[in-house]
Amino acid sequence: MGLFRDETPVDAGLTTGAVARRLGVSPTTLRSWDRRYGIGPAVRPDGRHRRWTPQDVAMVETMCRLTSSGVPTAEAARAAKKGTEEEAPDDWEDGGDPGDAADGAGASAPAPPRSSAPAAPATGSAPPSAADVRQECRGLARAAVRLDAPAVEERLEGVVHRYGVAAAWQEVMVPTLNAVGRKWESSGDRYVEVEHLLSWHVSTVLRRCAPPAGARHEPAVPGPVVLACVPGEQHTLPLEALNAALGQLGLPSRMFGAAVPAEALVAAVDRLGPTAVVLWAQARSTASVPLARHVAAARWGVKGARRRPLVVLGGPGWNGRPAEGMVRPTALGEAVDVLTDLYGRAP
The missing domain is CATH 3.40.50.280 (Cobalamin-binding domain)
Incomplete structure (x- = not known):
């Protein structure tokens, strides 16, 4: 019978709980991916439980591998649906400024830096696209490298407003902080001031998001x-x-x-x-x-x-x-x- 319950026919598929145990993730994560990104059972027969086909399980396995390697959740979901695990190169790891030193005309945009803990949005906001993530991360990093505090704060407030706190944090704030941190570690004491300024304004914007205690x-x-x-x-x-x-x-x-x-x-x-x-x-x-x-x-x-x-x-x-x-x-x-x-x- 393997992972199937005795009362479940083989062609009925796996329950969400069985898939969660098989992949080592929580049922809450699977339900969240299904609700936010459509990474879930393609066929939902009448009854109390949704069933996962082998194709559904393969798709969510790809999702798990991509997110574990640091690919932002929204991007991983798109790749999983397409049946590919291609990942864009991370130009920020190969030298240059965290804000993309190739500022000349016609320069290609760097891929978003990898995050160690991707997340889905906490609100009903639509997740940012891969192109949005690239643009937001690049713009935020460039403003931080210039030590342009007003621009950093404006960009942070903008991503929170557009995508919600959780998506803004995981898809934009964390990758940019990670990229600046990597450049600091690989280039001596350079960019320490950039990381401090960026961290301060991330904290400031996050605290503004919470309503006053009386509200x-x-x-x-x-x-x-x-x-x-x-x-x-x-x-x-x-x-x-x-x-x-x-x-x-x-x-x-x-x-x-x-x-x-x-x-x-x-x-x-x-x-x-x-x-x-x-x-x-x-x-x-x-x-x-x-x-x-x-x-x-x-x-x-x-x-x-x-x-x-x-x-x-x-x-x-x-x-x-x-x-x-x-x-x-x-x-x-x-x-x-x-x-x-x-x-x-x-x-």
């Missing part, structure tokens, strides 16, 4: 989402992006930022009774499994109706670490989907 509907139950970097972790931008996306959806959150001491994190969880706790670890050295388990074991409420938070592990530091009973989304869009499901809302 949010803060239900007494369930509690908010707690967002915190683990002790010793200073990388806050991914959490700021998630906080902005949750804010746009009107979901309650509490952002604690970088390097939150373990005692302070536990105290905040005890005081807030959160629906979920998102722990970010960029480096494996900071990813504390005992801390995550301690937070996951927190309980509150009256006897017989006690609750506990869902622990969401974010960042590459958790790769390969045990995460029983916890969730490890691979992308910002997936994290947003997981959290909105907890509140019973569609993103």
Whole structure:
């Protein structure tokens, strides 16, 4: 019978759960790809469950390979539908300025830099096309290299407005930050000021995306989402992006930022009774499994109706670490989907 249930005929196809187990992704990710990009079952017979044919599974396998190699999600979806795994060359890795040093007339546009964590949009906005991504990344990088702060901010606000927080973050902000970081690492101390300026304005624009606290509907139950970097972790931008996306959806959150001491994190969880706790670890050295388990074991409420938070592990530091009973989304869009499901809302 293999991956098929005993009661399922072979020609009926696989369920979403079976495909998720086979490919090592969450059902939420498959549903998100299906809803946003059409990467899903081509035939949906009457009944409660959708079935995946071998052709459908092959398409989503291609999608997984492309996104794992760093191809932006929208571009990977288009390639998967076409049955190809061709990837555009990454000119930014081969020398020149991060903003495309070939500024002369007739110069070809560089392909978008590869991102380590592609994501789907968190809102209903249409995802940017590959051409849009190339243009947005190039324009943003050029403005950053010029240290043109007004232009950087204007471009960042524009991509958020056009594509939504999650798509702007993953398809434009992350690739541009990564490209500038690679140039910094490969050229001595050059471009450090560019990365600092770009990071500052990304943070500024993301914070503007979230509505004022008084404008949010803060239900007494369930509690908010707690967002915190683990002790010793200073990388806050991914959490700021998630906080902005949750804010746009009107979901309650509490952002604690970088390097939150373990005692302070536990105290905040005890005081807030959160629906979920998102722990970010960029480096494996900071990813504390005992801390995550301690937070996951927190309980509150009256006897017989006690609750506990869902622990969401974010960042590459958790790769390969045990995460029983916890969730490890691979992308910002997936994290947003997981959290909105907890509140019973569609993103």
